[in-house]
Amino acid sequence: MTDFHSQLNNESNTLEAHTPSAEQIAIQLDKVQFRWPKAEHAILDIPAFSIRAQQHLFVKGPSGSGKSTLLSLLTAINTPQQGSINLLGTDICRLKQGQRDQFRADNIGYIFQQFNLLPYLSVIDNVCLACEFSKLRKQKVLAQGPNNKDAVRLEAKRLLTALNLPDEIQDQKASHLSIGQQQRVAAARALMGSPALVIADEPTSALDHDNREAFIQLLMQEVSRNNATLIFVSHDPTLEPLFEQTIDLAQLNKQGDKA
Amino acid sequence: MSNLLRLASNSLLNRKATVLLSLFTIAISVLLLLGVEQVRTQAKNSFANTISDTDLIVGARSGQINLLLYSVFRIGNATNNIDWKTYQDFQDHKSVDWTIPFSLGDSHQGFRVLGTTQDYFEYYKFGKKQPLTFAQGKEFNQLFEAVIGADVAQTLGYELETPMVLAHGMKDIGFSKHDNAPFKVVGILAPTGTPVDKTIHVSLEAIEAIHVGWESGAFLGHAPSADNLKAREFEPKQITAFLMGLKSKIHTFHVQREINDYRLEPLSAIVPGIALHELWSLMSVAEQALLIVSVFVVIAGFLGMLASLLTSLNERRREMAILRALGARPHHIFSLLVLETGIICGLGILLGMGLLYLILAIASPIIQQHFGLAINITAPSQYELMLVACIQISGLLIGIIPAISAYRQSLSDGMTIRI
Structure with missing residues (x-):
């Protein structure tokens, strides 16, 4: 057991990406081509793309433009057949399967479109889960707060409160929450242990207009506090003005035109 | 490992109804297998005890x-x-x-x-x-x-x-x-x-x-x-x-x-001992038939558990994607499912054994009174423990089947949540 942990520690250390300063590049894609195993053509062909650290980036694009595929590359679930992807100074294409999983656990907070939470865990346990698979994020939490076993829960509570989730729902089962509340819990989990990269895949598509803006404001506020980089994917162009930078995947992806 | 164990038990608690059914199936098959084994050894004992000290x-x-x-x-x-x-x-x-x-x-x-x-x-x-x-x-x-x-x-x-x-x-x-x-x-x-x-x-x-x-x-x-x-x-x-x-x-x-x-x-x-032994071996066909029937009941129990686990797997793809997004590796997903079957099987065995001893405790005075047959309630024999261990190991092995499909699903689904 101790061997396993120390091994994890070592891995975390080698993969650790120090929180980048504003001038540094957070994400850099170079001549990336990706084709699904049985597909004839590449679905993604991105000659060059980069984003500076601590930016809030809005990625727009109609359905089928390869948003999900891009995200699976950025989260190191899939690797491109050609080109390189550099995340926070690490070339993730060169990592082994296990290292990529560890890299994701350590450095990426991910928010799904909906159903982000494990229905059988309480709200607070869902948030704490982010530290279960990453020693690094757990250490960061412990480094910030009181160094005891409650520190993780205290940090989870702090984040939930910061995201306007009242105390009384924090111990409830996640399945009892409204969709808006669930998405905020998901945001809290994505921010646990201050990962350098937060990726949100249409997190507001199930919310109404007012809640949408409020959610994005809260998310940005907390991402900024953590000096993290935010990538926010959506097909809804009305959200675009809220972000400092926008890219249109349909234009970026050369393959998108042909498809 | 401990966090996986906690996840597995919480996930099982969330699916109480189907999990309890699987658990009872295992418990009843264990009860039957050990019950038959008890009857077999007790019958053999009482048979061998018919006559004693005669040369x-x-x-x-x-x-x-x-x-x-x-x-x-x-x-x-x-x-x-x-x-x-x-x-x-x-x-x-x-x-x-x-x-x-x-x-x-x-x-x-x-x-x-x-x-x-x-x-x-x-x-x-x-x-x-x-x-x-x-x-x-x-x-x-x-x-x-x-x-x-x-x-x-x-x-x-x-x-x-x-x-x-x-x-x-x-x-x-x-x-x-x-x-x-x-x-x-x-x-x-x-x-x-x-x-x-x-x-x-x-x-x-x-x-x-x-x-x-x-x-x-x-x-x-x-x-x-x-x-x-x-x-x-x-x-x-x-x-x-x-x-x-x-x-x-x-x-x-x-x-x-x-x-x-x-x-x-x-x-x-x-010599009574030798003759008794020969007579008992004549009856071993019936004895083995009983044992085979109860082994099949155990297999039926396992198939029931397997069916319910595989059915639940499709509904749980979302859960697996969430865990993957949080950095769980495919082998974590694999262990999670094997752990779940392990827990169901282990609890089923404990429940089955508990039921067996409860039944023995209630029935033994009645049997003693009506049939004059003394049933000794003893700790499980080495053979019984081996049977139980076999059931637990087979349970874990059977858990590999849903674990492999979950492993594959989590690799192919990745971060996409299919509903």
Whole structure:
């Protein structure tokens, strides 16, 4: 057991990406081509793309433009057949399967479109889960707060409160929450242990207009506090003005035109 | 590992209804398997406990199982009788410590009558060298006195002083009754869980006395009255078999050979342990059939669990994607599912064993009372623990099937949530 942990520690250390300063590049894609195993053509062909650290980036694009595929590359679930992807100074294409999983656990907070939470865990346990698979994020939490076993829960509570989730729902089962509340819990989990990269895949598509803006404001506020980089994917162009930078995947992806 | 264990147990709690059903299926199959095993060993034990401390059983020349069946289990009939002189010969043998003569052939209401001597109550042992004890009354001393087994007393409702008429052979019909000479009950034996409970014991002399006039095999002559008979002296002419205890067990095979080679009469001597073992192995087909049936029940239980796990897997793709997004590796997903089946299986085994001991605890006094069969509640034997371990290991192995599909799903689905 101790061997396993120390091994994890070592891995975390080698993969650790120090929180980048504003001038540094957070994400850099170079001549990336990706084709699904049985597909004839590449679905993604991105000659060059980069984003500076601590930016809030809005990625727009109609359905089928390869948003999900891009995200699976950025989260190191899939690797491109050609080109390189550099995340926070690490070339993730060169990592082994296990290292990529560890890299994701350590450095990426991910928010799904909906159903982000494990229905059988309480709200607070869902948030704490982010530290279960990453020693690094757990250490960061412990480094910030009181160094005891409650520190993780205290940090989870702090984040939930910061995201306007009242105390009384924090111990409830996640399945009892409204969709808006669930998405905020998901945001809290994505921010646990201050990962350098937060990726949100249409997190507001199930919310109404007012809640949408409020959610994005809260998310940005907390991402900024953590000096993290935010990538926010959506097909809804009305959200675009809220972000400092926008890219249109349909234009970026050369393959998108042909498809 | 501990966080996976917590995840697995929480996830199981979330699916209480189906998980409980799987758990009960496993529990019941374990209960059946261990129950059959218990019945098997207890039956074997009680079988082996039928007779104890007897070194040789001697009867007319026949197979050892036949001799064992009619002398000890009171099943079937003797091929021939033994001359009283022969019996006396071996009674006085220098290696022989004690002998108990058996004279069989009569019955009362379907229960066998055994003619014997007072030595029976002194030397006959069952179980772990337990002697016979009296629940009421005492040994027979007079000609027309009988000592009955516990089952006889209970089934026929007989008490001390109850009069009874013996019948010739096993048929209790009018003209074959020894009704000229009624017996009375003077003793009732405590339950033994052996054929002794179903036996009526009288003296050898009484057997001779009631057969006066029956010498040709059927009653032809004039039946003397009981008082007339009591006035006479009877010496047995023939017996059916006898039990023998030796001064030293070392001489068992020597004496056995001597009996088998006896010149005046063809005899067979058997060692009870060996004969019991041979008889039991005849029944091992039934024993194995029981075991096979319960193994199939366990397999059915596993298939039930597998079905419910595989069905739930599709609904849980979202859960797997969330875990993957949080950095869980495919092997975490794999272990999570194997752990879940492991937990269901482990709890099922514990529940099954708990139920078994509960049932044993409730049933054993009832069985003791009704069948005189002592069921010992003991810690699981090594064999039972091995069976249980096999079930647990098979459970984990079966868990690999859903684990592999979840592993594959989590690799192909990645971060996309399919609903």
